[in-house]
Amino acid sequence: MRLPVPAVGRLRGRRGVPAPRAGLDPLTGLPARSALVAHLRRATAPVTLLCVDIDDFRRVNAEAGQRTGDDVLVSVAGTLRNLVGEAGVALRLHGDDFAVLVPAAGPSAAHQLAEQIQHQVSRPVVVGDRRLHLRANVGVVLDHPVTPAEADGPTDAVVEDLLRCADVALALAQRHPGGLAVHSWSDCRAVPPEQLLQGVADLHTALAPGGTELALHFQPQLELLPSAPGTAVHSCEALVRWHHPARGTLGPGTILRIAAVAHLHRALGARILDLALAAAATWWPQHPRPVSVNLEAEDLDHPGFPDEVARALERYGLPAAALTLEVVEGTLMADPVRAAATLQALREQGCTVAIDDFGTGYSSLAWLHRLPIDVVKFDRSIVAGLAADRAATAVVRHSTRLAHDLGLVVVAEGVESEDDLALLRDLECDRVQGFLTGRPVPVDQWTALLRSETST
Numbered sequence: 001m002r003l004p005v006p007a008v009g010r011l012r013g014r015r016g017v018p019a020p021r022a023g024l025d026p027l028t029g030l031p032a033r034s035a036l037v038a039h040l041r042r043a044t045a046p047v048t049l050l051c052v053d054i055d056d057f058r059r060v061n062a063e064a065g066q067r068t069g070d071d072v073l074v075s076v077a078g079t080l081r082n083l084v085g086e087a088g089v090a091l092r093l094h095g096d097d098f099a100v101l102v103p104a105a106g107p108s109a110a111h112q113l114a115e116q117i118q119h120q121v122s123r124p125v126v127v128g129d130r131r132l133h134l135r136a137n138v139g140v141v142l143d144h145p146v147t148p149a150e151a152d153g154p155t156d157a158v159v160e161d162l163l164r165c166a167d168v169a170l171a172l173a174q175r176h177p178g179g180l181a182v183h184s185w186s187d188c189r190a191v192p193p194e195q196l197l198q199g200v201a202d203l204h205t206a207l208a209p210g211g212t213e214l215a216l217h218f219q220p221q222l223e224l225l226p227s228a229p230g231t232a233v234h235s236c237e238a239l240v241r242w243h244h245p246a247r248g249t250l251g252p253g254t255i256l257r258i259a260a261v262a263h264l265h266r267a268l269g270a271r272i273l274d275l276a277l278a279a280a281a282t283w284w285p286q287h288p289r290p291v292s293v294n295l296e297a298e299d300l301d302h303p304g305f306p307d308e309v310a311r312a313l314e315r316y317g318l319p320a321a322a323l324t325l326e327v328v329e330g331t332l333m334a335d336p337v338r339a340a341a342t343l344q345a346l347r348e349q350g351c352t353v354a355i356d357d358f359g360t361g362y363s364s365l366a367w368l369h370r371l372p373i374d375v376v377k378f379d380r381s382i383v384a385g386l387a388a389d390r391a392a393t394a395v396v397r398h399s400t401r402l403a404h405d406l407g408l409v410v411v412a413e414g415v416e417s418e419d420d421l422a423l424l425r426d427l428e429c430d431r432v433q434g435f436l437t438g439r440p441v442p443v444d445q446w447t448a449l450l451r452s453e454t455s456t
Helices: 005-012 033-041 057-064 066-087 107-121 156-175 185-190 193-206 252-261 265-283 297-301 305-315 329-334 336-349 390-405 418-426 443-455
Strands: 047-054 089-094 097-103 125-127 130-132 136-144 180-184 214-224 231-244 248-250 291-295 323-328 352-358 375-378 409-413 431-433
Touching: 033 089, 033 097, 047 057, 047 066, 047 107, 047 156, 057 066, 057 130, 066 089, 066 097, 066 107, 066 130, 097 107, 107 136, 136 156, 193 231, 193 252, 214 265, 214 443, 231 252, 231 265, 231 431, 231 443, 252 265, 265 291, 265 297, 265 305, 265 323, 265 443, 297 329, 297 336, 305 323, 305 336, 323 329, 323 336, 329 336, 329 352, 336 352, 352 409, 375 390, 390 409
Parallel strands: 136 180, 231 291, 291 323, 323 352, 352 375, 375 409, 409 431
Antiparallel strands: 047 097, 047 136, 089 097, 125 130, 214 231, 214 431, 231 248
């Protein structure tokens, strides 16, 4: 993959500032670590940093000798230099550790570049009469905002922050079977490195068969009845909790960040789906209320996912109507064609499909209607404080009318005040969800709510 050459200016520095004159690595001819710091200090936009090391490189030196090891490092350096071209900078940090600095790239492009690095490095290297097979670990730090408000470039603390995040990403890559970890800067900032590294190991343990640390809470979703102030329990959303033996109860945000850097989204999603359907099987016969489960991009990209859902429903004796699958708007935009095919297969099974966090991206309802969806959930950033925000009220009013014209159900998420609830009713919103109408609760409290509603 070649990155767009026009982006080179972002790494070439500010106008009038001379190019870095940091020394070159004497062995490979690549810029050295000091040059990386110089480039970062002159960056004018966010960057993505890929750290690369040769897996088990010590074995090469031990078995083939240091001269052969040096020849391997020179070969890897040439591979990285040719791969990056003029779109970025390849550097040697120390030993068998290299770095590639490129303009900010999204997760998909960064992952593709990392895989290409792995593929190129893994090609057999012929050194003298030896044919060596290498394997590269690649840790990626996405979109680090190295440019501070000051005009004279990032501070030492900012540069060190990026290098620290890169070290964490590479350490995670070394632990991952595929040797690859894509790690966002926000993840690194949200979870301290030592907790993140330990968290990856702990999440593997929690996801092992028979593990009981992961559990679900269920947040009610209420239907707004025509007669004010009437409501009725329509369904619930399953939200994961991790009862960590040392850190206490962790919420979805922390869990998902750890799962992302550990490439465990698919395994985590499968566990959540299984727990949600196992719970639904306990209330569905007497109280047929659907449960919603959130999907990740990895689920939509997997061609066998609809079959996995069908088998899970069959395992617990549930109809497809018992399950709603929620997809974040941005996830759909990544690959609309593949996402549409997966969602269509799920709808054909009888599952309901909902767009979650609508309003946080750039797509329109008219465009989303081309996708096989049933429900639109307005994000809490639009709903919270709605009664005091005329602009947000106008957006919700017109979006609700259009959604209804398109045959879609409208859900408002993040309802926290009586004034907002009353206004949403006036705007003809179909359902609401939020702390005002019901906090996430364990399954026994959720089923108690269903029983109390039936008895009244």
